[in-house]
Amino acid sequence: MKFNAFLYLCLGILCAFSASAQDMTDDEIKARIQPVGQVHVAGAKAESASSGPRSGADIYNKTCVACHSIGVLNAPKFQNAGDWSPRLEKGFDTVWQNAINGIGGMPPKGTCGDCSDDELKAAIEHMIEGI
Numbered sequence: 408m409k410f411n412a413f414l415y416l417c418l419g420i421l422c423a424f425s426a427s428a429q430d431m432t433d434d435e436i437k438a439r440i441q442p443v444g445q446v447h448v449a450g451a452k453a454e455s456a457s458s459g460p461r462s463g464a465d466i467y468n469k470t471c472v473a474c475h476s477i478g479v480l481n482a483p484k485f486q487n488a489g490d491w492s493p494r495l496e497k498g499f500d501t502v503w504q505n506a507i508n509g510i511g512g513m514p515p516k517g518t519c520g521d522c523s524d525d526e527l528k529a530a531i532e533h534m535i536e537g538i
């Protein structure tokens with residue numbers, strides 16, 4: 408019984424919907440459909456934007472971790488205050504510039520060729536977090 412009532416309700420909704428669709432002209436239907444298409448495009452744009460700038464943790468885990476986790480060639484170790492403090496005394500911007508251009512055993516951009524300056528900055532901030 409309950410199921411039948413549900414079925415009739417569904418049919419009623421379907422009829423109401425198709426009836427109103429028939430009342431509309433082609434232009435009206437197009438106008439109705441259009442916003443849906445726009446929402447879709449906007450969604451796709453948001454997606455590509457979010458795959459743009461990566462987080463500091465992402466960059467660190469992908470590239471910097473190779474040397475900065477265990478201190479290869481004396482690289483300052485991940486979130487190790489003893490290693491980072493003397494370097495940060497030069498000022499964050501200098502340390503950041505050195506990461507971009509390379510210094511000593513530190514290759515330019517830490518071998519992350521497709522990293523933007525801001526992504527490198529985020530990676531450094533991740534490495535010195537809590538120091």
Ligand code: HEC
Pocket residue numbers: 466467470471472473474475479480481482483494497501502503505506510511512513514516517518519522527530531
């Ligand atoms: C091939 C190993 C290696 C990789 C990969 C690497 N580093 Fe380094 N990094 C070093 C070494 C070695 C030093 C110490 C350089 C020195 O002072 O002689 C260093 C130092 C640094 C410094 C301190 C610079 C200063 O002024 O004292 C920063 C900041 C830095 N790295 C950031 C990064 C970032 C960000 C990444 C990842 C995108 C990265 N590194 C990847 C080896 C590496």
